[in-house]
Each structure stands twice: as structure tokens, then as C-alpha cells.
Amino acid sequence: xxxxxxxxxxxxxxxxxxxxxxxxxxxxxxxxxxxxxxxxxxxxxxxxxxxxxxxxxxxxxxxxxxxxxxxxxxxxxxxxxxxxxxxxxxxxxxx
Numbered sequence: 001x002x003x004x005x006x007x008x009x010x011x012x013x014x015x016x017x018x019x020x021x022x023x024x025x026x027x028x029x030x031x032x033x034x035x036x037x038x039x040x041x042x043x044x045x046x047x048x049x050x051x052x053x054x055x056x057x058x059x060x061x062x063x064x065x066x067x068x069x070x071x072x073x074x075x076x077x078x079x080x081x082x083x084x085x086x087x088x089x090x091x092x093x094x095x
Contacts, residue, residue, distance in 0.1 A: 001095060002060055004049040005078040006069070012044065014074055021068040029063060036094055046075070052094055057081055 029035045038049040069075040
């Protein structure tokens with residue numbers, strides 16, 4: 001499982017200009033059941049994406065490299081991989 005910390009490297013106005021394309025990119029991987037959750041941090045200096053282990057780290061890095069935020073040099077992605085040992089049983093199908 002992965003937590004992707006999205007760190008804005010440019011002003012919010014530049015981020016918002018590409019936001020719709022970024023969300024379309026995310027939607028592609030929500031439909032493929034790779035992403036579990038995503039959204040902006042509070043305060044809005046970046047965001048978080050939760051991805052399951054259906055992909056390898058290398059595959060996830062390739063997916064994130066295709067993100068319009070990354071392609072436009074707007075963000076940095078810090079990817080943390082972890083093995084969830086304890087979780088609500090309702091999540092067992094998506095982990």
C-alpha cells in the first residue's frame with residue numbers, strides 16, 4: 001500500500017490552472033481500482049493520495065510521472081510504501 005504526499009512546488013494559482021486535468025488523471029486510476037482516496041491537505045499546500053498494492057512502486061512512479069501536475073513541474077511526490085498489518089475488515093477487499 002502507498003501514501004503519496006503531494007507537495008506543491010508552485011503557487012496555488014498555477015496548480016488550479018491544471019487541476020481539472022490532474023483530477024481526470026486520478027479518475028483513470030480510481031476506475032482501475034489503484035487509487036483508494038485522494039484530496040487536498042488543510043491548509044492547501046499539497047495533497048494526499050492513497051494507493052493500494054495492485055501496482056508495484058515502479059508502476060506507481062510511472063503513473064505519477066504521467067500526472068499533469070508532474071508534467072508541468074508543479075509538484076513533488078513523496079511516495080511512502082507500507083504494509084498495513086491492522087485495518088478494519090471492511091477494507092480487506094481494497095488493500
